[in-house]
Amino acid sequence: MHRLVGIIVLIASMLGGWLWMDYQDAIYGPLPLNEVRYFEIAKGEGLQDISARLRDEGIVESALWFAVAARWRGVAPRLKYGEYEIRPDMTAEKVMDLFASGKVRQHAVALIEGRTFRQHLEVLKGQAALNHDFTDAAGLMAALGVAGEQPEGRFYPDTYYFPKGSSETGLLRQAYGKMQALLKEEWDKREAGLPLAEPYQALILASIVEKETAVPAERPRIAGVFVRRLQKAMRLQTDPTVIYGLGEQFDGNIRRADLERDTPYNTYTRAGLPPTPIATPGRDAIHAVLHPEPGSSLYFVAKGDGSHVFSDSLEAHQKAVEQYQLHREPHP
Structure with a gap:
């Protein structure tokens, strides 16, 4: 009986050691990636679904260990929806911390000086990550609170950064505000x-x-x-x-x-x-x-x-x- 108990303890110890090493590799080892990947958490998506998709898309080794670690580390309730950039030099631990931080991927679009408003719109309409929430210039200017203004020349040329799903109106509101501020500053010093x-x-x-x-x-x-x-x-x-x-x-x-x-x-x-x-x-x-x-x-x-x-x-x-x-x- 003592020998049987000893064998069981030995096997349990070996299994526990193997599971612990497997957990350590899955959570703290390098991700199985050789290029940057983008992963989007949908609004309301749960930890189990997130973990399974990470595994299915080849970003983490184990959905089980990712979910266990997220709960054990207290990260699970803090995962935020949005699109994230995952680099090959990260670990699963860093991935869950990234999801908890809410530091979503930033897309970029440039409004270039010398171009017309129509040309700016062509560039913006080509941004799949933007939510195109207006149909015409009159609607846009009304949404900005300046109904009746002509849009030409009103938007400051710069590179603008935004997370996926941002509204086109919101981005142009930034550009409009920057142009108004610059114009006032320069006018006051004319x-x-x-x-x-x-x-x-x-x-x-x-x-x-x-x-x-x-x-x-x-x-x-x-x-x-x-x-x-x-x-x-x-x-x-x-x-x-x-x-x-x-x-x-x-x-x-x-x-x-x-x-x-x-x-x-x-x-x-x-x-x-x-x-x-x-x-x-x-x-x-x-x-x-x-x-x-x-x-x-x-x-x-x-x-x-x-x-x-x-x-x-x-x-x-x-x-x-x-x-x-x-x-x-x-x-x-």
Whole structure:
């Protein structure tokens, strides 16, 4: 009898030791992964289902040990729903701690300066992780509490991070708030004597500056040209506004007929600023129109390398156009 009891104790000890080692390997050993995996806990999903899916998807070795450890460590009641990023260098212990922390995966989307509101929407609609909760611009602006405002240029260009299931309206509310704050900050520090009656006019002019040059150092100089033209009641005569006014009719080439076709955005046929921004301006463009570079130039023409030639007189400007746009040597 003593020998039988001894054998039973020995077997129990060996089994217990094996189970303990198996538990240790399953919970504190490396995960059976060689790449990052994403795992989503549904709202209301229980520990047993979570553990089983982790095993079935090859993320943990044992559903049983994961559930036992989660309960033993007091983590089970604190598991939060959402999408998580699981790395190969993690352990099952780290995974359950991650689930308890609620540090869900952050997706990223960029609203880029110089792009239109329609282009921003195309990017956002391509984000499967977003909840697309509005159908048109009017509905969006109403949801933001600014019904009747035009959306063009209103959303600050930046990279925005969000967890899966976030609302598109919520993300754009952040972008709208950032643009409003920046515009107020810059407007409050503006140069004196500008021909701009309100911050919105600064936003409109900044959108034109944004579209006119890709050279950051030129923005204050181009802003200076436009400010002087407004002060002298000269038409802005800027191609990007014409292109915006053409909308989908623009085929990539701007022609004389386009410059003569009257739209609310044609600054060749209409004086002053267009009715809305024509794109999303960045911080530098907004700063430039509120702190334009002083000077006497009233014209500029693209050189073809991204930069521009600036002229004080129409005669000098026409020579620059001949040289850089018509590819002819200027007249002496």
